[in-house]
Amino acid sequence: xxxxxxxxxxxxxxxxxxxxxxxxxxxxxxxxxxxxxxxxxxxxxxxxxxxxxxxxxxxxxxxxxxxxxxxxxxxxxxxxxxxxxxxxxxxxxxx
Amino acid sequence: xxxxxxxxxxxxxxxxxxxxxxxxxxxxxxxxxxxxxxxxxxxxxxxxxxxxxxxxxxxxxxxxxxxxxxxxxxxxxxxxxxxxxxxxxxxxxxxxxxxxxxxxxxxxxxxxxxxxxxxxxxxxxxxxxxxxxxxxxxxxxxxxxxxxxxxxxxxxxxxxxxxxxxxxxxxxxxxxxxxxxxxxxxxxxxxxxxxxxxxxxxxxxxxxxxxxxxxxxxxxxxxxxxxxxxxxxxxxxxxxxxxxxxxxxxxxxxxxxxxxxxxxxxxxxxxxxxxxxxxxxxxxxxxxxxxxxxxxxxxxxxxxxxxxxxxxxxxxxxxxxxxxxxxxxxxxxxxxxxxxxxxxxxxxxxxxxxxxxxxxxxxxxxxxxxxxxxxxxxxxxxxxxxxxxxxxxxxxxxxxxxxxxxxxxxxxxxxxxxxxxxxxxxxxxxxxxxxxxxxxxxxxxx
Numbered sequence: 001x002x003x004x005x006x007x008x009x010x011x012x013x014x015x016x017x018x019x020x021x022x023x024x025x026x027x028x029x030x031x032x033x034x035x036x037x038x039x040x041x042x043x044x045x046x047x048x049x050x051x052x053x054x055x056x057x058x059x060x061x062x063x064x065x066x067x068x069x070x071x072x073x074x075x076x077x078x079x080x081x082x083x084x085x086x087x088x089x090x091x092x093x094x095x
Numbered sequence: 096x097x098x099x100x101x102x103x104x105x106x107x108x109x110x111x112x113x114x115x116x117x118x119x120x121x122x123x124x125x126x127x128x129x130x131x132x133x134x135x136x137x138x139x140x141x142x143x144x145x146x147x148x149x150x151x152x153x154x155x156x157x158x159x160x161x162x163x164x165x166x167x168x169x170x171x172x173x174x175x176x177x178x179x180x181x182x183x184x185x186x187x188x189x190x191x192x193x194x195x196x197x198x199x200x201x202x203x204x205x206x207x208x209x210x211x212x213x214x215x216x217x218x219x220x221x222x223x224x225x226x227x228x229x230x231x232x233x234x235x236x237x238x239x240x241x242x243x244x245x246x247x248x249x250x251x252x253x254x255x256x257x258x259x260x261x262x263x264x265x266x267x268x269x270x271x272x273x274x275x276x277x278x279x280x281x282x283x284x285x286x287x288x289x290x291x292x293x294x295x296x297x298x299x300x301x302x303x304x305x306x307x308x309x310x311x312x313x314x315x316x317x318x319x320x321x322x323x324x325x326x327x328x329x330x331x332x333x334x335x336x337x338x339x340x341x342x343x344x345x346x347x348x349x350x351x352x353x354x355x356x357x358x359x360x361x362x363x364x365x366x367x368x369x370x371x372x373x374x375x376x377x378x379x380x381x382x383x384x385x386x387x388x389x390x391x392x393x394x395x396x397x398x399x400x401x402x403x404x405x406x407x408x409x410x411x412x413x414x415x416x417x418x419x420x421x422x423x424x425x426x427x428x429x430x431x432x433x434x435x436x437x438x439x440x441x442x443x444x445x446x447x448x449x450x451x452x453x454x455x456x457x458x459x460x461x462x463x464x465x466x467x468x469x470x471x472x473x474x475x476x477x478x479x480x481x482x483x484x485x486x487x488x489x490x491x492x493x494x495x496x497x498x499x500x501x502x503x504x505x506x507x508x509x510x511x512x513x514x515x516x517x518x519x520x521x522x523x524x525x526x527x528x529x530x531x532x533x534x535x536x537x538x539x540x541x
Binding site: 017034035041042043044045046048049052058061062064065 | 192214215218335391393394399403513516520521522523525526527
C-alpha cells in the first residue's frame, strides 16, 4: 500500500461521508479540509475512526494537531508513515 | 533543567488504585513506584530529594496545562486562563497528556516518562470479560469500594449529591446514602413562575424523600443562570455548546451549595455526581430546538462512540471546573468503574435499553422502579411540561455557538479564531510534554 493508495481511499471516504458535490471544483487533495469547512469537529472524529479501521493505525495527539494533518495528501502521508512504522511513538504519547 | 512553576492551585485529587484508600502524595516522592492502576481524578506536580515529578490521571479528569515562561521556566496551571494571566500566550499553551507520569532527576538532568496506561487503551476494542451481569457486579463493587475509600479519606466531609432524578445520579445518591449517612441531595431547576417544576425536580423530590436524603433545591432565574457564562467558559475550559450548557447548570448548583454552607466549611465539602456514565454507555443524542439540530454526535457504531466519548473526557472541565470556582471539590464517582464499563460487549452497547438493563443489574432495588420507568430528560433540553431547558434559554438569548467561541477568545485574549481549532481537535486538547531544557548558566533548578 502506498501513500497514493491511502490518499485515494481517504478522498473517497471524505467525498462520500461529508457529501462533497461532484461539481465542487474547489475540493482537492491539497485543500485544507478543516479550514475550508469540508470536515467539521464531529467529522474529524469520523475521519480518525475511518483511518483506524481502514489502515489499522491510530493518530497520536501531537500529529493530529500538526500542520501536516490538514489536507488529504498530508493526512495520507501521516497514515502511511504510521502504517510503515507500526505506530511507533517518540515518547510524546504512550508507546 | 528548567524551573517548574505552578500558577494557582491544582484541582483536588481523588485517584484510586483499588483497595481501601485513595492514592495520596505521589509527587511528594519523586522516584517512588507508580500505582499499577489509577482511576479517578488526579494531578500532581512536586519536587523532593533531588527530583521532581509530574503526574496526570489516565482519563485526564483533572486538567494540567503548561506554557514556556521567562528564561527556561516552564509554567503549569490547572486552567489556561491562569497561564494567560501570568503572561503566557494562549497559542503557547499545551495540555500535559493524560496518563503521563514524569520523573525529573536534577542531578543527572534526565527525565523518565512513564505511562499509567498502554497506548491506544481507549481506541482498541477491549475483550469482553464475562456476562453483562458479572460486569455489573464488578461495576457495583468498584463503586462501593471507591465510596468506602472516599469516606475513609474524608471522614469529616460534608457531602452533597447532585440529583437530577435520572438513573445515573439516582445510583450515586443511593450509594451516598449507604456510605455517607449525612449526605444532602441537590436538585437544579429554572425558575418557571407559576408553571410546573421540571420533571427532573419532581423526580428528585420524590427520590430524595424515599432515600431519606434532605434535598437542597437550587432554582435560578434565566438571568442568574446566564450570569455564570464567563465562569462556565473559563473554568469549563471549553466553548462547545453542550459542555457550556452543562457547565452553566453546574455553576448554578455550585453557587447554591456554597450559599448553603458556612464559608469556613467549604474546604471539607465534597460534591458527588453521576457524571461519566453517559459517556460509558454512549447515552447521548442530538437534540432539536427551533428546527435546528444541536449536540450532533459522530456517526459511529455504539461501541466506537463509547470510546470516543470516554476519550473526550480528557477535554472540557464542565463539572469539576465550575464547582472548583466556588471552592468546592467534586467527585465523579463513576470514574472508579471505567475499566469495567469498557468490557461491556458491543451487542450490549447496541441495545437501546442498555442503560436501564445495566442500572438494574448494578443497583437493583436501591433505585425505586419509578426511576427506571422515567423517560430520559436533561436540564439542557427541558421537558414537555416545564418547557425549555438551558439549550433553549441560551438560543433564545442569542448565545449560540459563535457567541460562545467569541467570548472564550476574549476571555483568553486570543485574536485568531483559528486558535481554537488548534486547541481542541477531535475532542482532544493540543497536548505535548515540556522539554525541560538546561538553563543558560548550566545550573539546574526544580
